Each structure stands twice: as structure tokens, then as C-alpha cells.
Amino acid sequence: METILEIKKLNVSIQQKKEWHEILKGVSLRVGRGECIGILGESGSGKSMTMKAAMGILDRQFKTEGVINFKGNEISKLSSESRRRMRGREMTMIMQQPMTAFDPLYTIGYQMEETLLTHGIKNRRERLNLCSSIIEKMCIPNAKKVLSQYPYQLSGGMLQRVMIGLAMTLKPDVIIADEPTTAIDAITQYQILSEFKKIVAEGNTSVVFISHDIGVLSHVASRIYVMNSGRVVDSGELSQLKVNAKDNYTRKLLKTYEQLRCQYDVQFGKEAVC
Ligand SMILES: Nc1ncnc2c1ncn2[C@@H]1O[C@H](COP(=O)(O)OP(=O)(O)O)[C@@H](O)[C@H]1O
Ligand SMILES: [Mg+2]
Structure with a gap:
């Protein structure tokens, strides 16, 4: 599958009281054309920051290192004006706020x-x-x-x-949706997720779906990146993660998910197997 967006070894830090604090530490991920990937992680793990850096919308107070490739071009090298022109038309982020x-x-x-x-x-x-x-x-x-x-x-x-x-x-080529289904009822959530699936199935638009909810991601994302404390700690298809998750946090999430899976299956209209 053609890669449309690639983040390579992204570091983001912020200076506070003359000291630099690392927020993202070597984050790498890729999105294929017409693919929906999920970014999973608890609050503060760096999900929004990663995709804001990819969009080029972080404030000047943040220091960013690493490479962002979009449609074969290294956009991290482009001027802020060129990046601004790409936003909306080619890459859109739907913010949490x-x-x-x-x-x-x-x-x-x-x-x-x-x-x-x-x-x-x-x-x-x-x-x-x-x-x-x-x-x-x-x-x-x-x-x-x-x-x-x-x-x-x-x-x-x-x-x-x-x-x-x-x-x-x-x-646009890529839609980044930051926690788009938080705080909405199950039926609406199901319908919104179905719309995401439809647009991905058309094949031209890729989606980066940010969520702290593995059940939601299991419904839309073909691959998942798990973030914890500013790093990608696991990645792969959900079925692979179930077998070989490296990180304790991922294993804990998967365990909770397995316990709640019945509920998710009912919620997302799958035949519940429990
Ligand atoms: N403006 C800021 N100044 C200092 N630290 C920040 C700022 N914005 C975010 N952070 C820190 O960056 C980390 C990642 O934040 P964020 O990407 O928003 O997390 P998530 O989206 O996973 O909940 C958090 O620990 C947060 O405290
Ligand atoms: Mg966030």
C-alpha cells in the first residue's frame, strides 16, 4: 500500500524554567493511502501532540526534530506558509477542542x-x-x-x-480525527464510525483516528499505534497485539477490552460471541 504520511523519529520538547522537557521521544508511524490507523493511549501520552506536529501547527515554543513525509515530500522542511496551504485541502485535523x-x-x-x-x-x-x-x-x-x-x-x-x-x-488526502466520538451516545457513535468506514472504503482518503478507547479503534482502524509517555510502545493489527504486545500498558488495555468485548460487539452491531 502506498504510504501517504510518514512520521520518522519525531521528538518534541518544550522549555520551561530554562530546562528542556521532552514530550515526544522518537515517535515513528506511517499511514497508507485509503487506510485508517488508530492512535491509542491514555490522556497525556502524546497522541494529539504527534499529529499536531505532523500538521505543522505546534506553537513556536515547542522544539521539533524528525522527519514528516507527505505524498513523497519531506514537508517538515517546508516553510510555514507552504504548510498552511496544505492544511484543509490535503490534510485536515479535527481538533479535540x-x-x-x-x-x-x-x-x-x-x-x-x-x-x-x-x-x-x-x-x-x-x-x-x-x-x-x-x-x-x-x-x-x-x-x-x-x-x-x-x-x-x-x-x-x-x-x-x-x-x-x-x-x-x-x-482531503488525510483526515486526522482527535477523539471524535468521546461523550456521545452509543448509537450516534456507531453511526459516525460507520461514516468513517465508508469514506475509508472509497479508497482515496486516509484517516488517523485518535482515541483512548480500544473498542472504538477495533471497529475502524486496520492498525493501531499504542502510545505511552511520549513514545510508541506497540503497533500492529489488533489481532497481532493480542498475541505479542510488548508493553504492560498495552496488555492492560487489551485485558480490559477482552472483558468488555461483549458490550462493544453489541454496541457496534457485531454478533456478540460471549
Ligand atoms: N502547551 C503545553 N505546555 C507544556 N506541556 C504540554 C503542552 N501541551 C501538551 N503538553 C504535554 O504534552 C504531553 C502530551 O500531550 P497530548 O499530546 O495533548 O496528550 P494526549 O493527546 O495523548 O492526551 C502531556 O503530558 C502534556 O502535559
Ligand atoms: Mg489529546
């Missing part, structure tokens, strides 16, 4: 339409139809009302789903 991605002064509908317009959808009716269908596809009730509302009137989870829906419509 989506409020920052919206302008508080404009309605959701206006901002969605603007995004669609920038991506070349010139026909107004087409844009309006797309806006409504995105809201519906993302399981947000009352599309008409939502489109006329302002960002503060929607929950973080709803805003995140608006972003996911837009990204899926615009189909």
Missing part, C-alpha cells in the same frame, strides 16, 4: 457555506443542500435550526461532528 475552529460571530450555516465555497462549490443551492445533508449525516437533529445557530449554541461534540462532516465532504 473544536470551538477554536469556528468564528463566534458567524452562524454555523454561514461558516459551512464559506468553507464549501472556498473549496470550489459555486452553486448556492448545492452548498445549502450539502450543509443540510452534512448535519443530518452527522446525526445532529434539526438541521435547519442548527445552521442558523452560533457556535456557542452547540456542544463541543456537535461542532466536532460538523467539522467531521465537512472534512468527509471535501475529502
Whole structure:
């Protein structure tokens, strides 16, 4: 499978009180075209930081070393302006805190339409139809009302789903979804995950799915990278990890997952074997 995004030996550190603290230590991972990979790890393990570094959106206060290759080019060498141009069109990250991605002064509908317009959808009716269908596809009730509302009137989870829906419509090469199904009910979670699976099945868009939930990742990701304290401690298909996980933390997660698997199988519509 063609590699679309590759992170090689990524180190990120931050200076605090004149001392450098390492946050990421030699993180390497690769994403194939049309593949969905999962990044698994508990809070603070470095999942978001890894993908923000890949996107080139870390503040100047962070020192970054390592290589990021995207579509065969070493983008870690590019100017910040060139990297900015790639974002949205070629690589999109749906943040854990989506409020920052919206302008508080404009309605959701206006901002969605603007995004669609920038991506070349010139026909107004087409844009309006797309806006409504995105809201519906993302399981947000009352599309008409939502489109006329302002960002503060929607929950973080709803805003995140608006972003996911837009990204899926615009189909960049890579969508990075940072904990996109946290704090939503099981049915909605199942539907959102199904949308991710659909877009991956089309074959052109790759997804990096960040989660602390192995059950969710087992449903969408073909391979999983496990992070702990700023390092990748295990990687591979879930079935491989079950046999040869090296890290204690991974083994602990797998054990809990096995105990809860029945519940996940029911939740994600698989035939439960328990
Ligand atoms: N602005 C910051 N300043 C200092 N440390 C930070 C900052 N942002 C994140 N970190 C540290 O980096 C580590 C990884 O954070 P993050 O990638 O957000 O974790 P995750 O997404 O896995 O929950 C954490 O230990 C966190 O404390
Ligand atoms: Mg995070």
C-alpha cells in the first residue's frame, strides 16, 4: 500500500524554567493511502501532540526534530506558509477542542457555506443542500435550526461532528480525527464510525483516528499505534497485539477490552460471541 504520511523519529520538547522537557521521544508511524490507523493511549501520552506536529501547527515554543513525509515530500522542511496551504485541502485535523475552529460571530450555516465555497462549490443551492445533508449525516437533529445557530449554541461534540462532516465532504488526502466520538451516545457513535468506514472504503482518503478507547479503534482502524509517555510502545493489527504486545500498558488495555468485548460487539452491531 502506498504510504501517504510518514512520521520518522519525531521528538518534541518544550522549555520551561530554562530546562528542556521532552514530550515526544522518537515517535515513528506511517499511514497508507485509503487506510485508517488508530492512535491509542491514555490522556497525556502524546497522541494529539504527534499529529499536531505532523500538521505543522505546534506553537513556536515547542522544539521539533524528525522527519514528516507527505505524498513523497519531506514537508517538515517546508516553510510555514507552504504548510498552511496544505492544511484543509490535503490534510485536515479535527481538533479535540473544536470551538477554536469556528468564528463566534458567524452562524454555523454561514461558516459551512464559506468553507464549501472556498473549496470550489459555486452553486448556492448545492452548498445549502450539502450543509443540510452534512448535519443530518452527522446525526445532529434539526438541521435547519442548527445552521442558523452560533457556535456557542452547540456542544463541543456537535461542532466536532460538523467539522467531521465537512472534512468527509471535501475529502482531503488525510483526515486526522482527535477523539471524535468521546461523550456521545452509543448509537450516534456507531453511526459516525460507520461514516468513517465508508469514506475509508472509497479508497482515496486516509484517516488517523485518535482515541483512548480500544473498542472504538477495533471497529475502524486496520492498525493501531499504542502510545505511552511520549513514545510508541506497540503497533500492529489488533489481532497481532493480542498475541505479542510488548508493553504492560498495552496488555492492560487489551485485558480490559477482552472483558468488555461483549458490550462493544453489541454496541457496534457485531454478533456478540460471549
Ligand atoms: N502547551 C503545553 N505546555 C507544556 N506541556 C504540554 C503542552 N501541551 C501538551 N503538553 C504535554 O504534552 C504531553 C502530551 O500531550 P497530548 O499530546 O495533548 O496528550 P494526549 O493527546 O495523548 O492526551 C502531556 O503530558 C502534556 O502535559
Ligand atoms: Mg489529546
